Amino acid sequence: MALCRGLSLLAIHIALLASLCSAADLFVYFDFEVSYITASPLGVPQQVIAINGKFPGPTINVTTNNNVVVNVRNKLDESLLIHWSGIQQRRSSWQDGLLGTNCPIPPKWNWTYQFQVKDQVGSFFYFPSLHFQRASGGFGGFIINNRAIIPIPFDTPDGDITILIGDWYTRNHTALRKTLDAGKGLGMPDGVLINGKGPYQYNTTLVPDGIDYETIEVHPGKTYRIRVHNVGISTSLNFRIQNHNLLLAETEGSYTVQQNYTSLDIHVGQSYSFLVTMDQNASTDYYIVASARFVNESQWKRVTGVAILHYTNSKGKARGPLPEGPNDEFDKTFSMNQARSIRWNVSASGARPNPQGSFRYGSINVTEVYVLRNKPPEMIDGKRRATLSGISFVNPSTPIRLADWFKVKGAYKLDFPTKPVTGPPRMETSVINGTYRGFMEVILQNNDTKMHAYHMSGYAFFVVGMDYGEWTDNSRGTYNKWDGIARTTTQVYPGAWTAILVSLDNVGIWNLRTENLDSWYLGQETYVRVVNPEATNKTEFPIPDNALFCGALSHLQKPEDISAATAITGDRLKMFFTLLMTMCAMLVLFH
Numbered sequence: 122m123a124l125c126r127g128l129s130l131l132a133i134h135i136a137l138l139a140s141l142c143s144a145a146d147l148f149v150y151f152d153f154e155v156s157y158i159t160a161s162p163l164g165v166p167q168q169v170i171a172i173n174g175k176f177p178g179p180t181i182n183v184t185t186n187n188n189v190v191v192n193v194r195n196k197l198d199e200s201l202l203i204h205w206s207g208i209q210q211r212r213s214s215w216q217d218g219l220l221g222t223n224c225p226i227p228p229k230w231n232w233t234y235q236f237q238v239k240d241q242v243g244s245f246f247y248f249p250s251l252h253f254q255r256a257s258g259g260f261g262g263f264i265i266n267n268r269a270i271i272p273i274p275f276d277t278p279d280g281d282i283t284i285l286i287g288d289w290y291t292r293n294h295t296a297l298r299k300t301l302d303a304g305k306g307l308g309m310p311d312g313v314l315i316n317g318k319g320p321y322q323y324n325t326t327l328v329p330d331g332i333d334y335e336t337i338e339v340h341p342g343k344t345y346r347i348r349v350h351n352v353g354i355s356t357s358l359n360f361r362i363q364n365h366n367l368l369l370a371e372t373e374g375s376y377t378v379q380q381n382y383t384s385l386d387i388h389v390g391q392s393y394s395f396l397v398t399m400d401q402n403a404s405t406d407y408y409i410v411a412s413a414r415f416v417n418e419s420q421w422k423r424v425t426g427v428a429i430l431h432y433t434n435s436k437g438k439a440r441g442p443l444p445e446g447p448n449d450e451f452d453k454t455f456s457m458n459q460a461r462s463i464r465w466n467v468s469a470s471g472a473r474p475n476p477q478g479s480f481r482y483g484s485i486n487v488t489e490v491y492v493l494r495n496k497p498p499e500m501i502d503g504k505r506r507a508t509l510s511g512i513s514f515v516n517p518s519t520p521i522r523l524a525d526w527f528k529v530k531g532a533y534k535l536d537f538p539t540k541p542v543t544g545p546p547r548m549e550t551s552v553i554n555g556t557y558r559g560f561m562e563v564i565l566q567n568n569d570t571k572m573h574a575y576h577m578s579g580y581a582f583f584v585v586g587m588d589y590g591e592w593t594d595n596s597r598g599t600y601n602k603w604d605g606i607a608r609t610t611t612q613v614y615p616g617a618w619t620a621i622l623v624s625l626d627n628v629g630i631w632n633l634r635t636e637n638l639d640s641w642y643l644g645q646e647t648y649v650r651v652v653n654p655e656a657t658n659k660t661e662f663p664i665p666d667n668a669l670f671c672g673a674l675s676h677l678q679k680p681e682d683i684s685a686a687t688a689i690t691g692d693r694l695k696m697f698f699t700l701l702m703t704m705c706a707m708l709v710l711f712h
């Protein structure tokens with residue numbers, strides 16, 4: 122509606138049009154119809170979650186400060202929330218798409234997300250956050266481009282390619298959920314998908330006939346920005362392209378010091394941009410490989426993602442063995458050193474013109490310290506659960522942000538311990554009390570036998586240290602206080618710790634979780650509540666008009682308004698938007 126009103130004004134006020142066109146605060150509209158379709162990525166037909174009939178879903182491609190409007194129509198038989206992983210939702214945890222912040226979208230309903238990608242650039246992805254649905258798909262890439270006036274720290278690439286990698290089961294998410302609910306582990310995945318497709322038949326013993334594989338077509342001599350996301354369940358993957366260097370350029374919204382890697386470990390939930398130059402002679406196609414890390418190679422050979430890099434002048438099919446990944450099943454030192462080598466380019470501009478490093482995180486005093494420790498899943502009240510600091514999180518029936526807004530008492534406790542508690546583990550809706558404008562240090566201590574990656578919503582945090590053994594106060598001496606990377610998802614090796622620093626300047630309720638989907642499902646998460654003690658609407662947006670209600674606030678929920686749903690169709694909105702864009706283009710041309 123704002124757009125329509127704006128449009129009639131624009132016809133008269135050409136100056137206003139000019140300001141609108143130059144400002145990046147444009148509205149960009151998307152329609153997401155989420156439904157099941159049948160696909161056979163590993164040769165076995167199964168129901169997967171598609172967006173607009175596509176698996177994986179479409180890539181969202183927007184520019185810093187755009188207002189993104191996504192009308193999500195839930196055609197599944199379960200409730201749904203879409204989480205925009207890594208999108209900071211500044212001042213608006215209302216749009217974060219998690220059970221701590223939003224009521225679920227019931228089946229057959231639609232709900233419109235609206236958020237601004239304020240002061241952000243980089244590579245992210247979205248996925249359905251409820252009911253283990255990510256294991257059936259529903260994910261897609263999310264790109265935020267720099268505004269034209271802000272230079273990127275490399276030549277404009279000749280193309281932009283999104284690659285989604287992830288482990289995969291031929292059982293669907295409801296079947297996997299049942300296994301977890303019955304207190305069992307999921308076992309070895311059945312494969313690794315690349316852009317929703319199974320492996321290229323590089324070996325007839327290991328890969329059956331008739332599997333549809335991904336082919337990436339490129340032109341010789343060109344340089345592409347390849348954005349790789351691990352959207353899987355629990356498997357860390359080593360990513361590599363035969364005979365090609367991966368020049369690392371960006372991760373989760375930060376430009377890195379550019380370095381070549383022959384392969385890089387990408388843990389669940391992580392995203393990287395590589396600049397890859399097609400500098401080979403195309404005597405054959407080349408393999409793109411995503412293989413499981415830290416596992417018994419001979420057992421896991423089947424569980425390898427293989428796609429094809431095809432030069433337009435290629436002289437033949439890829440053949441021979443796959444390029445080898447690191448051969449260090451029992452030694453994660455190489456992997457950890459590689460993680461430590463990923464650093465922030467302090468002189469590059471991020472979303473704003475000033476250099477990334479002008480935020481001197483190393484000289485800010487820490488105001489609060491949380492040591493969070495996980496463990497392998499254990500029994501609590503007869504259920505197999507996963508914990509963080511001895512607490513297995515129970516999702517509130519009234520989302521925390523809504524409970525606060527309507528002053529619902531007892532929806533959660535603000536008592537998450539600063540150190541792991543001794544004593545029996547418990548199930549609680551226990552939340553971290555974050556101090557607005559505080560500077561928080563979080564130590565993630567992995568006492569599980571598996572690899573974990575932790576993600577925090579609402580922020581990018583600085584990864585300042587990582588090492589084996591128990592973290593102690595002395596570990597601070599090893600912190601990188603200068604060019605630690607700012608990102609949204611960090612790996613924590615088993616028997617090791619990772620330290621992060623985060624500036625709590627974004628008001629809202631923010632999820633802190635393991636990205637390992639089964640541990641997350643079993644309760645390994647919490648939230649950080651950041652409240653501005655001053656009563657103002659400047660640091661947080663008020664509740665959106667279309668907020669859904671549930672739990673103690675169910676009585677506020679109106680039945681879905683069908684008349685509103687038909688008043689302006691998506692097509693008409695799109696038409697207005699196209700018209701606006703055309704006018705902008707004309708103005709640019711004739712100015």
Ligand SMILES: *[C@@H]1O[C@H](CO)[C@@H](O)[C@H](O)[C@H]1NC(C)=O
Nearest residue numbers: 157167168292293294295296
């Ligand atoms: C998931 O798989 C189970 C069988 O394991 C089947 O009964 C169910 O219908 C499937 N669900 C969907 C949504 O396809």
Ligand SMILES: *[C@@H]1O[C@H](CO)[C@@H](O)[C@H](O)[C@H]1NC(C)=O
Nearest residue numbers: 192231232233685686689691
């Ligand atoms: C549902 O979708 C229609 C268009 O497809 C839209 O006009 C309407 O506002 C949406 N309803 C909600 C509650 O988001």
Ligand SMILES: *[C@@H]1O[C@H](CO)[C@@H](O)[C@H](O)[C@H]1NC(C)=O
Nearest residue numbers: 180182183184264266281282
């Ligand atoms: C994203 O949109 C920009 C224009 O805004 C375009 O230059 C770029 O090629 C697009 N990227 C992808 C991956 O579609």
Ligand SMILES: *[C@@H]1O[C@H](CO)[C@@H](O)[C@H](O)[C@H]1NC(C)=O
Nearest residue numbers: 323324325326327422441442
């Ligand atoms: C295919 O894989 C099997 C099992 O790992 C191996 O024994 C065989 O040598 C491979 N075949 C080729 C042609 O590489």
Ligand SMILES: *[C@@H]1O[C@H](CO)[C@@H](O)[C@H](O)[C@H]1NC(C)=O
Nearest residue numbers: 365366368379380381398400
């Ligand atoms: C990365 O490797 C390419 C060759 O693939 C080379 O041209 C380039 O100079 C290397 N860049 C760095 C920063 O090492």
Ligand SMILES: *[C@@H]1O[C@H](CO)[C@@H](O)[C@H](O)[C@H]1NC(C)=O
Nearest residue numbers: 364400401402403404405436
């Ligand atoms: C192309 O490169 C491959 C591997 O680097 C090499 O073995 C081959 O001889 C080259 N072919 C030509 C035609 O240059």
Ligand SMILES: *[C@@H]1O[C@H](CO)[C@@H](O)[C@H](O)[C@H]1NC(C)=O
Nearest residue numbers: 416417418419420421450451
């Ligand atoms: C890896 O798996 C193979 C086949 O099951 C087994 O023979 C071998 O002992 C395993 N290796 C290790 C180091 O566990």
Ligand SMILES: *[C@@H]1O[C@H](CO)[C@@H](O)[C@H](O)[C@H]1NC(C)=O
Nearest residue numbers: 274377378379466468469470
């Ligand atoms: C860091 O960014 C600057 C752009 O500000 C760029 O010129 C430089 O090459 C980058 N340095 C590295 C090591 O990537």
Ligand SMILES: *[C@@H]1O[C@H](CO)[C@@H](O)[C@H](O)[C@H]1NC(C)=O
Nearest residue numbers: 481482483484485486487488
């Ligand atoms: C940090 O704390 C030290 C010692 O308490 C103090 O001297 C210094 O001024 C503080 N720095 C900042 C930036 O607040």
Ligand SMILES: *[C@@H]1O[C@H](CO)[C@@H](O)[C@H](O)[C@H]1NC(C)=O
Nearest residue numbers: 534535536554555556557559
């Ligand atoms: C939360 O922290 C604030 C200071 O940031 C403090 O005033 C408040 O009492 C704390 N609340 C609880 C329940 O501990």
Ligand SMILES: *[C@@H]1O[C@H](CO)[C@@H](O)[C@H](O)[C@H]1NC(C)=O
Nearest residue numbers: 567568569570591615616617
């Ligand atoms: C977990 O913690 C216990 C007790 O501190 C320690 O003995 C054990 O080595 C740890 N295991 C891992 C994998 O960190």
Ligand SMILES: *[C@@H]1O[C@H](CO)[C@@H](O)[C@H](O)[C@H]1NC(C)=O
Nearest residue numbers: 655656657658659662663664
């Ligand atoms: C904030 O906005 C809400 C809803 O628009 C309004 O009810 C409230 O009075 C505002 N609060 C302040 C402090 O401006």
